[in-house]
Amino acid sequence: MSKSSPNPSSVLFLTDPPSVIHQKLKSALTDSIPGVSYDPQQRPGISNLLQIHSGYSGESIEEISKRFQGERGIREFKEELSEVVSESLRGFRGEFERIGREREWVREMEEKGAERAREVAMGTMREVKRVVGTAE
Numbered sequence: 001m002s003k004s005s006p007n008p009s010s011v012l013f014l015t016d017p018p019s020v021i022h023q024k025l026k027s028a029l030t031d032s033i034p035g036v037s038y039d040p041q042q043r044p045g046i047s048n049l050l051q052i053h054s055g056y057s058g059e060s061i062e063e064i065s066k067r068f069q070g071e072r073g074i075r076e077f078k079e080e081l082s083e084v085v086s087e088s089l090r091g092f093r094g095e096f097e098r099i100g101r102e103r104e105w106v107r108e109m110e111e112k113g114a115e116r117a118r119e120v121a122m123g124t125m126r127e128v129k130r131v132v133g134t135a136e
Contacts, residue, residue, distance in 0.1 A: 012052075015096055018086035025049070025082045036068035036077045046074065053081045056088045 009024055016024070030045040038061045040047045050061045057064070068077040099106065 012085065014089055014092055016089075017093070018082070021086050021089075022079075022082040025078050025085070028078065030074050035070070035073060036065045038062075038065055046077075049078070049081055053077075053084055057084045 009027060012021060012024060028045065028049060030049070031043055033043060033046075036046055036050065037043060038047050038050050050064055053059070053064050054061050064077075068074070
């Protein structure tokens with residue numbers, strides 16, 4: 001997964017539905033070394049996915065990688081990672097969708113924000129003019 005890659009499949013978006021998250025993580029580039037271990041130099045792909053899992057789950061990378069040694073491998077790890085990420089983003093996605101349906105509320109918030117920005121800008125310009133000596 002890489003936020004700088006031009007390939008949209010290599011980026012997880014906060015608004016991606018669970019099915020898309022699952023597909024992107026399933027196809028994430030790893031390696032052919034058995035098991036799951038953290039080694040950014042030799043295994044950058046799996047190490048990146050371990051960091052993502054740890055960030056969303058709060059578990060340490062060591063705890064996660066221990067669970068996927070032996071019989072449980074990369075495929076099972078990616079499945080669990082998909083669930084962890086999807087579940088973690090469920091609340092955000094729901095709130096994002098709710099706000100998207102409330103067009104009038106969004107418009108009101110935009111207007112309030114614009115008014116506040118104008119007030120701040122006018123105060124800043126008054127201060128600039130006072131300092132420069134062009135205050136009216």
